[in-house]
Amino acid sequence: MIKISELGEKTGLSPHTIRFYEKHGLIEASQRSEAGYRFYSEADVRRAEFVKAARSIGFSLDDIAQLLSIRLDKTSHSCQEVTDITRHKLDEVNERIAELQTMQRSLQLLLKSCSGGPENATHCSIMETLEAGSSPVTERGDES
Amino acid sequence: MIKISELGEKTGLSPHTIRFYEKHGLIEASQRSEAGYRFYSEADVRRAEFVKAARSIGFSLDDIAQLLSIRLDKTSHSCQEVTDITRHKLDEVNERIAELQTMQRSLQLLLKSCSGGPENATHCSIMETLEAGSSPVTERGDES
DNA sequence: CTTGACCTTAGAGTTAACTCTAAGCTTATA
């Protein structure tokens, strides 16, 4: 049985974060000392490591709560439930990447159009594009 | 001179958002009626459109505040200041894309490894990977 | 027995960009 700071060292989570996860139902200490100190078993450590691994892949705490409930009783959950959660997360990630790539293209076009030199900004083409009220990417070309 | 809802229609911003931007110094009504109603001039509209354009490219409100102060006196700011802001934003976007692509690869690997079928999750390879406490991407291969 | 490191709790603060609410005033229309 180890204390919260040791669990923190093993998992790379801070004691604060561990307590925060506990409040959200992700991690629990299987024992408490008389004084109320949390004590974690090997199984608790594995659960915490699971949470950490899922978190660092990008799953939300809600996703992880679902994965943990599957983990607790694998025989009554299907592989498909797990892939559904994973695929849903991948969809979110793909969508966000697409948004960011639109920004990326806009920003690259802005930079390409502008000298970036020390002359004053009176004729700065970035400013001009923004003044025109149009994004450099969505300006034109939305129709095939 | 137009009222806030009309400015909203012209720019695609809600009146709420326009007031919010005002509180943050981005937009101002050049006049108020006796009753305190905001009235916007053509120049105000152009400024609001500038904000909207910058926002939809992905600039933060802080970035936009900087761009607006350049816009107000272009002769005392250089092109380079504008490109610096833009490049900095592009760096952020690139960094975020890279993070998301790492998640994307992890999630794709998880999905590839798993049947996703209706059988129970006892031997689900996604669960196994997470149990192992390692991300499928950073597992190995960080050293050339 | 004191010092210092560590633990406890409840609850507040952080970040960004909105978004909404409440309570009341104004204005245009029927």
Add this chain to the structure above:
DNA sequence: TATAAGCTTAGAGTTAACTCTAAGGTCAAG
């Protein structure tokens, strides 16, 4: 003149995942 639509303000709520604070209890070492 009544009604509805729209405007005002200050301020609270939303989201996610922490992160920190305050005030105090515990424990091992010297």
